[in-house]
Amino acid sequence: MNTSPDPKKQTPRSIVFQRLARQSVRFPDLAIESKGHETKALDERDRAFARALELGTIARWRSLQHLLESCLKRSWGNIDPAVRGVLLAGAAQILLMEAVPDHAAVDEAVNWAKKKTNTGAGGFVNGVLRSIIRLRGERLDKNDERAREWWLHRDIFPLETGEAWVLTKAVFPEEPTVRLGVQASLGDDLVLSWIGTVGWETTLVRAAHCLTRAPINVIEKDGTNAVWEGSHRALAEHLREDDRRRIQDRVSAMSVNLTGGLNPEVIVDFCAGRGTKTHQLHRLHPNSRILASDPHDGRRAELHEAFDHVENVEVVEPRRFGDVLGKVDLLVLDVPCSNSGVLPRRSQARYRFNTERLKSLVALQKTIVEESLPLLREGAHVLYATCSLEKVENEKQIDWISRRFEAEVVRSRSIEPAGLPGDPPSTYTDGGFHALLTRDSARLRDDEISLHSNDQNTTSESPENSKA
DSSP states (O other): OOSSOOTTSOOHHHHHHHHHHHHHHHTTSOOOOOOGGGGTTSOHHHHHHHHHHHHHHHHTHHHHHHHHHTTOSSOGGGSOHHHHHHHHHHHHHHHHOTTSOHHHHHHHHHHHHHHHSOTTHHHHHHHHHHHHHHHEEEEEOTTSHHHHTGGGOTTEEEOTTSOEEEESSOOSOSSHHHHHHHHHTOOHHHHHHHHHHHOHHHHHHHHHHTTSOOOEEEEOTTSOEEEEOSOHHHHHHHHHHOTTOEEOOHHHHHHHHTTTTOOOSEEEETTOTTSHHHHHHHHHOTTSEEEEOOSOHHHHHHHHHHTTTOTTEEEOOTTOOGGGTTTEEEEEEEOOOOOTTOTTTSTTHHHHOOHHHHHHHHHHHHHHHHHHGGGEEEEEEEEEEESOOOTTTTHHHHHHHHHHHTOEEEEEEEEOOBOOTTSOGGGOBOOEEEEEEEOOTTOOOGGGSOOOOOOSOGGGSOGGGEEO
């Protein structure tokens, strides 16, 4: 990475500064932006640095903002958004990116602030970031008791490696639930919701999991799942070598594998997104006619591109399923949700969780179910899936579907996320929920269907959370 950039050229840091400035106006409704042309001129190493800095800052936004506010004499909200963005990125480099020298983090932040904002901003940014450096004390080994029980201490800043910084001042909140949210960089509403539904101990485990970095999982052509540790360029080449390979977390794959014992003629992937589950359905049911749709124009365009030459997959407009009305054997509902089971992978979701938004999502999920069920023929199956940990989006929705449509639950699984700071990437899995239901008048029992069982992640499922 070039630490002495040409002032006329965009650098990885300057691109991230601008993007975080825009995000600071949106907070807590953050979005992962597409980099597009902004990083096209960067080499692979600089693109990787920009990606790591941006995603790392977003993942620890609340923690970083709290520490920055402890060094300020003015309100965070009264600071120019561009300055907020550069302060967050600077603090992220100082606290989260060990390979970045402090002077490199501070100098480019100061120079950028001088050019892009008012004349006094450079000195202000310099003073605040140097205060962050002074706040950062010794680095604790992951086996140190204080690093292992970071939530008990007001002066411990936990890291994804299992290590932790001891701060020179106890600046984290006194109240334990608020402190947990700040240290793990989670919204208060989410922490309180978890405590209320699963208790303090499980909430601690979930919060610690949210400090980890989600690895890239590649499903190979033989169905095995492995963590990818190479570059993004090498990954793209690896995927191009065989179109049976795909990027997918093991828990996501487990849901579609529930349909492996079925023999559907017509499948509808109602909320297909970018087509991860559609690809899996195509490989698992090569003789089926598969219709995929999504209400988002951009994602639907990606579906068209991905399945342009796949004969048995059709991409259709929302609600335009034509001749398959009442003839669908398998309906896949991977519905929009709170994403609370995949927060290391979708860090922007950790701040926007609240009760009203959750109610809105639950209502949307019910609307999707109501709209899609007329597609089914007698005896069809429905695969309902979320990447949420919230019971109101999962078990309670399945109870409602069962009563509302006289459906039988063939099997359901609620899966807690796995992997803690300092653990090997291979231990990581997302959390989520999926259930297979049928409206068959014969009320199929679980033992009357041969379920596909080739996924490699059965150990992540807690027996008490699996209903046969």
